[in-house]
Amino acid sequence: MxxxxxxxxxxxxxxxxxxxxxxxxxxxxxxxxxxxxxxxxxxxxxxxxxxxxxxxxxxxxxxxxxxxxxxxxxxxxxxxxxxxxxxxxxxxxxxxxxxxxxxxxxxxxxxxxxxxxxxxxxxxxxxxxxxxxxxxxxxxxxxxxxxxxxxxxxxxxxxxxxxxxxxxxxxxxxxxxxxxxxxxxxxxxxxxxxxxxxxxxxxxxxxxxxxxxxxxxxxxxxxxxxxxxxxxxPPLQAIWPQFPFSRSQVRPAIAQRLAKSPLDHKFRHGHALVIAGGAEHAGAARLAARAALRIGAGLVTICPPSQAMPEHNTTPDALMRHPVDDTQELQDLLADPRITAICIGPGCGIARATALLPAILAAGRPCLLDADALTALSRDRSLFARLHEKCVMTPHEGEFSRLFPNIAAKQGRGPTDQLTPTPSRIDMLRMAAHQSNAVTLLKGPDTVIAAPTGACYIHTALDVPWLATAGSGDTLAGIATGLLARSLPATDAAALAALIHASAARKFGPGLIADDLPEQIPAILQMLLT
CATH class of the missing domain: 3.40.50.10260 (YjeF N-terminal domain)
Known part of the structure; x- marks a missing residue:
C-alpha cells in the first residue's frame, strides 16, 4: 500500500x-x-x-x-x-x-x-x-x-x-x-x-x-x-492527510520512482500528452499540463486544435505544444513509444473527446479521463468496452451518476432517509471500478479511489474547503497524469495525486485559486523525498 x-x-x-x-x-x-x-x-x-x-x-x-x-x-x-x-x-x-x-x-x-x-x-x-x-x-x-x-x-x-x-x-x-x-x-x-x-x-x-x-x-x-x-x-486503506510528510510514509518503490538521479534524462520520467480543446477553455488544459510538469514528468506536450494554438503560446516555457486536429494526427503522435501517459477531458470539449477517445483507449497507454471525456463516455456507452486497468477516471458526483446510473440509483433518496443503510461510497466505487475495468476516483471531501481488483483508498480532507474552486479538478487530473507518465501504477497514481492535491491546498491556505496548486508541489515533493 x-x-x-x-x-x-x-x-x-x-x-x-x-x-x-x-x-x-x-x-x-x-x-x-x-x-x-x-x-x-x-x-x-x-x-x-x-x-x-x-x-x-x-x-x-x-x-x-x-x-x-x-x-x-x-x-x-x-x-x-x-x-x-x-x-x-x-x-x-x-x-x-x-x-x-x-x-x-x-x-x-x-x-x-x-x-x-x-x-x-x-x-x-x-x-x-x-x-x-x-x-x-x-x-x-x-x-x-x-x-x-x-x-x-x-x-x-x-x-x-x-x-x-x-x-x-x-x-x-x-x-x-x-x-x-x-x-x-x-x-x-x-x-x-x-x-x-x-x-x-x-x-x-x-x-x-x-x-x-x-x-x-x-x-x-x-x-x-x-x-x-x-x-x-480486497485491501482498504486510509490515506491520512498528514502534513508535513516524510519519506517513511511512502512505500519505498513509490518514493524511488518519484526521485530523480543525476544519471537520468527527461524520457526516464515519461512524456505526458494533455489533449486541449478550443480557445475558450484553454486554461483548464494548461492547469493540468502545468501540474504534470511540476510533479516531475520529463516532458509534457499540450495538444490543442491548430486554430487554438495561439492561446497556448504562454508560460510555462517548459511546456511543449503540438497541434492535433483529428484522429489520424493523434495516432501519428502516439506512434512515439516514449509517450507514457495521456490526459483528456479538461477544457477538451465533448465532441472532440468523443472523436479522440477511441484512439487513446486503443493505444493501451496509461490515461486520465476527466470532465468532458467523462461526459463523452456517459453518452457513448460503447466506449466503456475499451477502458482498461491503466485508465484512471476522476468524476465528481454528478459525472459519476451519469457514468454509472445503475449504481447511483442504489442510493435512492439518500442515506439519511433510509431505515437501512444504502451502499456506501466504497461499495459504489468498487462496483464502478469492476464494471468499467478502470481505476475510479470519486472526488469530494471524502475522496474514494477503487481499482478493478477491489483495492480501495479513502482520503478525507475536510480541512481544505478552499479546494472548491474552478480548475481544482483540472489540477488533480494533471498531477495524476504526471504520476502515470512516471510509471506509477494507476491506483497508486490516483491515490498519491489525491494526497498531494489536498496537501498543496493545505499548504497554501485560504484564498487559494487553482493556479496556486502546482506551485506548492515542489515543496511537497521535497518533504516526501528527504
Missing part, C-alpha cells in the same frame, strides 16, 4: 477480537480495560485539569468501555456522573459496571434524566459502538438529538462530546446514520474527539460519519495483526 493506515470493517474487527480471545492471547476483560483506560487518558490529555463529566453507557461492550472510562476519570479526581441502562450487559461489561458501582451510582439513561442533569463540562458517548447497523429509535434517539442540540441550547453540548468507537447511531461500515431523516441529521451529535481501537473503520472517513467524528484517535489495545477468520477481502 501507498501511505496511511489499514481500515477494517466491523466484521473484520469482531473476527480479530474473537480470534485473539479464543486463542488465549488476551481476555475480553483485558481488552475492555485497555480500551477504556486509553480513552480516559486521551480525554484527560485533551482537557488537562479535572472536569465535571457525564458518561452515557449503553447496554453492550461500548457501555462497558464507558464504565472503565468513568472509573479512571473518577480515580484521577474528576467529578463523574454515569447514566446507564438497566439491560443486563455481557459478562465483561457487567464486571466493569460492578467496578464502577463501588465508586458511584448509575442514574437511568433516558432523555428525561439527561435533560434534568446540570450541564457538564464533558459528555462521553459510550452508548453504541462498532457493529451497529440498525436504526436507533425511541428514547435513545431522543438522547442523540438532544446531544446534537435540538431541544437544548446547542452550546450546552457543542465541543464537549467525546465518543467511544463512534458517535452512537453511526454505521461504521457505511458512514451513514440508519433511519435518520434529513431534518434529524441537522441535529446529529458531533464529537470533539472520537477514540477508536486498533484500526479506523470506513464510517470514520466517509460522509456523514467523518463530519460527526471530530479528532479521530486510534488506540492500540494489544490486538494481533491478523484479520482473523473473515474471508479475505
Amino acid at each position: 501507498l501511505i496511511g493506515s489499514e481500515i477494517l470493517t466491523s466484521a473484520q474487527m469482531r473476527a480479530i477480537e474473537s480470534d485473539a480471545i479464543g486463542s488465549g492471547a488476551v481476555t475480553g476483560l483485558a481488552l475492555m480495560e485497555q480500551a477504556g483506560a486509553a480513552a480516559a487518558a486521551l480525554i484527560q490529555q485533551a482537557t488537562p485539569s479535572p472536569k465535571d463529566v457525564i458518561v452515557l453507557c449503553g447496554p453492550g461492550n461500548n457501555g462497558g468501555d464507558g464504565y472503565v472510562v468513568a472509573r479512571h476519570l473518577h480515580d484521577a479526581g474528576w467529578s463523574v456522573r454515569v447514566l446507564g441502562m438497566d439491560n443486563t450487559p455481557g459478562a465483561d461489561a457487567a464486571h466493569m459496571k460492578d467496578m464502577w458501582l463501588k465508586r458511584g451510582q448509575i442514574r437511568p439513561l433516558s432523555d428525561a434524566q439527561l435533560m434534568c442533569e446540570p450541564p457538564a463540562n464533558i459528555y462521553v458517548d459510550a452508548i453504541f459502538g462498532t457493529g451497529l447497523t440498525r436504526k436507533v429509535a425511541g428514547d435513545l434517539h431522543r438522547i442523540l438529538l438532544r446531544l446534537g442540540g435540538r431541544n437544548d441550547d446547542a452550546e450546552r453540548y457543542s465541543g464537549r462530546i467525546y465518543a467511544i468507537d463512534c458517535i452512537s447511531g453511526l454505521d461504521l461500515d457505511s458512514g451513514q446514520m440508519p433511519g435518520w431523516s434529513s431534518e434529524h441529521m441537522q441535529h446529529a451529535p458531533r464529537a470533539n474527539m472520537t477514540v477508536a481501537f486498533h484500526r479506523p473503520k470506513p464510517g470514520h472517513l466517509l460522509r456523514p460519519g467523518c463530519l460527526l467524528t471530530g479528532d479521530l484517535q486510534i488506540v492500540d489495545i494489544g490486538l494481533p495483526e491478523t484479520k482473523g477468520t473473515v474471508s479475505p477481502a
